[in-house]
Amino acid sequence: MTEQSKSGRVRGAGSGRRRKRPAGRRKAPILISGAAAVLVLGGAGLGYVYLKLDGNLQGVDINAQLGDKRPENVDNGSLDILVLGSDSRSGDNRAYGKDEGGARSDTAMVVHVYEGHKKASVVSIPRDTLITRPSCTDGQGATVPGERRAMFNTAYEVGGPACAVKTVESMSGIRMDHYIEVDFTGFKKLIDELGGVEITTTRPIKDSKSHLDLAPGTHTLDGEQSLGLVRTRKSIGDGSDLGRIQLQQAFMKAFIDRVRSVGVLTNPAKLYGLADAATKAITPDSELDSVQKLMGFAKGLSGIGAGNVHMVTLPVEYDLRDPNRVAPLAAQSRQVWKALEKDLPIPASATKGTATGEADGVVR
Template identity: 80%
Template sequence: MTEQSESSRGSGAGHGRRRKRPVRRRKGPVLLAGAAAVLVLGGAGLGYAYLKLDANLQTVDINARLGTERPDEVDDGSLDVLVLGSDSRSGDNGAYGRDEGGARSDTAMVVHVHEGHKAADVVSIPRDTLVDRPSCTDEEGNPVPGEQRAMFNTAYEVGGPACAVKTVESMSGIRMDHYVEVDFTGFKKLVDELGGVEITTTRAIKDDKSHLDLAPGTHALDGEQSLGLVRTRKSVGDGSDLGRIQLQQAFMKAFMKQVKGIGVLTNPTKLYGLADAATKAITPDSELDSIQELMGFAKGLSGIDAADVHMVTLPVEYDPRDPNRVVPLEAQAQQVWEALKDDRPIPAAATEGSATGQAEGVVQ
C-alpha cells in the first residue's frame, strides 16, 4: 500500500485519501458482476458480437445525480464498488411476489478490491439495518428528505440507485467508485448458462417462500434453485436477514469458483452465451457502458480467486426497540470502514460479538 500521511487520509464521512490517478482506470462491478465480467475475457474473438453485447448494457448515471457532496475520490490502486440486488417485482420478476410500495435493495455488498487487485474484502449490509438516511434526489430529479432510523433498503425504494450510494457513502465515509445492480431474472439465466453452481449443504433447507427444498449434501443448483437459496430467510438460522446473508456469501464464493473453473475461453459459443446473459443481468453505472470497459475491468481482477475474497457482515446488534431490526455496533463498524479506507484487511476483532443470524456453515 502506498504510504500516506494522516492528514491526506482524512477522517469522517466526508473525506477520503487522495489517489494518484492512473492513465486509465478500469472500473466495474464485482462478485456476481465481476465474475460475470470474467466471462468476456478473450472477447476479441467475438468480433461481430460486440455491438449486440454493448446494446444489452443499461446503465445509470450515479455521478450526475450525486454531484460534488461526496467523500473524496482516491487513487491508491484500490477500488470500492456497491453491489445491490433489487427485489423489484416488475416485469418478469413478478413471479416472486407483488410489488408493495416499490423496489428495495434485497442484497447490498460493499466490495473493496485491494491495491494490486490480488485480494478483496466484502462487507454485506443487512437490509433491515436502521440508519440515518441522508437527503437525496430521486430518479426523476425530485428531492427526497432524509430520515433517522430508516431501514437501509428504503434508500433505494425512495431515491433509486443514487440514494442507495449516498446512504452507503454517508455510513462509511468511503466514495463508491462504482455501482452495479443485479436483476432477479437475469441472475437465474446467468446461472443456467453457466451450467449451474455446485454447493454443499450441511443441513436440510426447506423454504416455502423461496420454493427451495434441499437435503444435506452436494447439489448442482440451477438458476431457479440458486435464486431460491440467496433469497431464503425464514428456514435458516434465526430466520433473520443475517442468516440469509450467510447463504449469499457462501453462494458468491461458489459462483466465483465455478466461473474460474469451466474454461469458457476455449469455447466461443459458450463464452458468447455467458457474456450475453451477464450483460443482461446487470445494470452498472454509466462509466461501465461498453464491453471494452468490462473486458478491461475483468483483466484487472483475473488474479483474484475465491480464496482471496474475505467476506464479513457489517457488525450489528438487534435493535432494543424492535427485535426485527438491527443497528450498527458503531465502534466496530468504524473499524471495518477505516480498514477499507486505509486499504488494510478487516481485523477479526471488528466482527467479534456481532449478531450473525446463526446460519454459519449451512452452505459450503
C-alpha cells in the same frame, strides 16, 4: 468525457482514484460482483459481439445525480464498488411477489479491491439495518428527504441507485468508484447458462416462500434453486436476514469456483451465452455501460484469486426497540470502514461478538 486508463480502470467525471496494473494476469480471472464479472472470462474474444451485447446494457449516471458533495477520492490504488441485488417485482420478477410500488435492495455488498488488485474484502450490509438515510435526488431530479431510523434498503426504494450509493457513502465515509445492480430474473438465467452451481448443505433447507427443499448433501442448483437459496431466511439459523447473508456469501464462493471451472475460453458459443446473460442481468454505472468499458474494468481485477476474497457482514446487533431490525455497532463498524479507507485488512476484532444469524456452515 469518459476514458479508459492504461491500467484497465474505466475513469470518467467524478472519478479520481488511480489503479496500478497488476503484476501478472491469470488465464481464468476471478469474478468480483455476481453477474458482471462473467465478462472477465471473455477477454478479447468478445470483440465480435460487442455491438449486440452493448444493446443489453443501460447505465446509471451516479456522478451526475450525486454532484460534488461526496467523500474524497483517496489516491491509494484501491477501488470500491457497491453491488446491489434488486428485489423489484415488476416485469418477469412478478413471479417472486407482488409489485408494491417500489423495488428495494434485497442484497447489498461493498467490494473493496486493495492496491495491486490481488485481493479484496466484501462487506455485506443487512437490508434491515437501521440507519440515518441522507436526503438525496432521485432519477427524475426530485429531492427525497432524509429519515432517521430508516431501513437501509429503503434508500434504493425511494431514490434509486444514486440514493443507495449516497447512503453507503454516508455510512462509510468512503467514495464508491462503481455501482453494479443485478436483478432476480437475470441472476437466474445466468446460473442456468453456467450449467448450475454446486453447493453442499449440512442441514435440511426447506422454505415454501423461496420454493426451496434441499436435504443435507451435495447439490447442483439450477437458476431457480440458486435464487431460492440466496433469498431464503425463515428456514435457516434464527430466521433473520443475517442468516440469509451467510448463505449468500457461501453461494458466492461456490459461484466463483463454478465460473473458474467453465471452459468458456475454448467454447465461443458458451462464452456468448454467458456474456449475453450477464449483460442482461446487470445495470452498471455510466462508466461501465458498454462491453468495452466492462472489459477494461474486469481486466484490472484479473489478478484476484478466489482464496483472496474476504467476506464479512457489517457489525450489527439486534435493535432494542424492534428485534426484527438490526443496528450498526458504532465502534466496530468504524473499524471496518476505517480499515478499508486506509486500504488495510479488516481486523478480526471488528466482527467479534456481533449478531450473525446463526447460519454459518449450513452451506459450503
